[in-house]
Amino acid sequence: MPSSTSTLTYESRSQTHPTAAGRKLLQIISQKRTNLCLSIDHTDPDKILTLVQKLGPKICLLKTHIDIISFSSTTTSTTIKSFTTKLQALAQEHTFMIFEDRKFADIGSTVQHQYRGGVYEIASWADITNAHSIPGPGIIRGLKEVADGIGEPRGLLLLAEMSSKGNLGGGEYQERTLAMARNKEWRGFVMGFIAMKEVGGGSGNDGEGGEEEDFIVMTPGVGLQVGGDGLGQQYRTPEEVVGRDGCDVVIVGRGIVGADDPVAVAEVYRERSWEAYEGRVKN
Ligand code: S5P
Numbered sequence: 570m571p572s573s574t575s576t577l578t579y580e581s582r583s584q585t586h587p588t589a590a591g592r593k594l595l596q597i598i599s600q601k602r603t604n605l606c607l608s609i610d611h612t613d614p615d616k617i618l619t620l621v622q623k624l625g626p627k628i629c630l631l632k633t634h635i636d637i638i639s640f641s642s643t644t645t646s647t648t649i650k651s652f653t654t655k656l657q658a659l660a661q662e663h664t665f666m667i668f669e670d671r672k673f674a675d676i677g678s679t680v681q682h683q684y685r686g687g688v689y690e691i692a693s694w695a696d697i698t699n700a701h702s703i704p705g706p707g708i709i710r711g712l713k714e715v716a717d718g719i720g721e722p723r724g725l726l727l728l729a730e731m732s733s734k735g736n737l738g739g740g741e742y743q744e745r746t747l748a749m750a751r752n753k754e755w756r757g758f759v760m761g762f763i764a765m766k767e768v769g770g771g772s773g774n775d776g777e778g779g780e781e782e783d784f785i786v787m788t789p790g791v792g793l794q795v796g797g798d799g800l801g802q803q804y805r806t807p808e809e810v811v812g813r814d815g816c817d818v819v820i821v822g823r824g825i826v827g828a829d830d831p832v833a834v835a836e837v838y839r840e841r842s843w844e845a846y847e848g849r850v851k852n
């Protein structure tokens with residue numbers, strides 16, 4: 570039986586992870602003692618910056634949806650570039666990384682334009698982004714070519730499974746996504762998955778590289794209680810996600826952003842997710 574990545578500490582994985590973005594993230598997680606990713610699903614750019622300034626110390630990763638932000642309705646002269654530059658400054662100040670949740674899903678040539686260009690220029694400011702595997706390996710090859718030209722560590726997560734009820738991921742789709750991720754052509758780029766439980770990993774699963782593989786699993790659909798949102802989202806607790814199912818990073822949006830006291834609630838998520846991890850690696 571291969572050993573499981575989920576029994577290893579973030580610190581030990583930060584030494585050996587095959588991607589530079591993964592090593593950096595695992596180091597931040599380990600040093601800040603937080604496996605919490607804040608999904609800053611707000612539409613007002615000024616509110617986002619204010620909230621991130623407050624919540625920065627609690628998180629290892631900030632997840633954005635740049636295309637939901639209403640730049641035109643802001644009362645300041647904030648442009649997209651100056652906004653993303655401010656986010657990068659906050660990431661530097663509070664030591665977290667930025668993940669643009671773009672969910673690319675097209676042929677390689679099209680996603681290259683979407684990743685590099687347009688109004689958002691995602692590759693220039695987002696350390697991490699994600700993609701659906703449905704188009705086949707060309708989507709990864711296309712994104713990697715753009716990432717290679719940036720000169721900073723860039724990582725990609727593949728969606729192996731989603732948190733929403735009735736999604737078509739998991740099962741055979743997940744197996745085929747894992748097989749795609751294992752191609753050594755993008756060993757230094759594909760850092761992990763969006764999934765609901767541990768995927769691949771451990772000794773004996775060395776793909777074509779001859780070394781142990783290690784995929785970082787990030788998991789949305791996390792709440793302080795089990796539940797849903799009426800639109801298909803399904804929530805599980807940090808203990809279930811990290812402790813029982815071996816996921817590495819919890820992604821929380823409305824549970825924090827919509828709270829009366831986001832900083833206090835973020836600390837509850839951080840603490841419960843961290844303790845679930847500590848319990849997992851002790852066993
Ligand atoms: O399967 C998924 C994948 C993602 S990235 N399910 C998700 O909910 N997400 C994202 O995580 C979603 O787009 C949203 O930004 C966040 C969850 O937000 P919450 O408010 O439900 O915590």
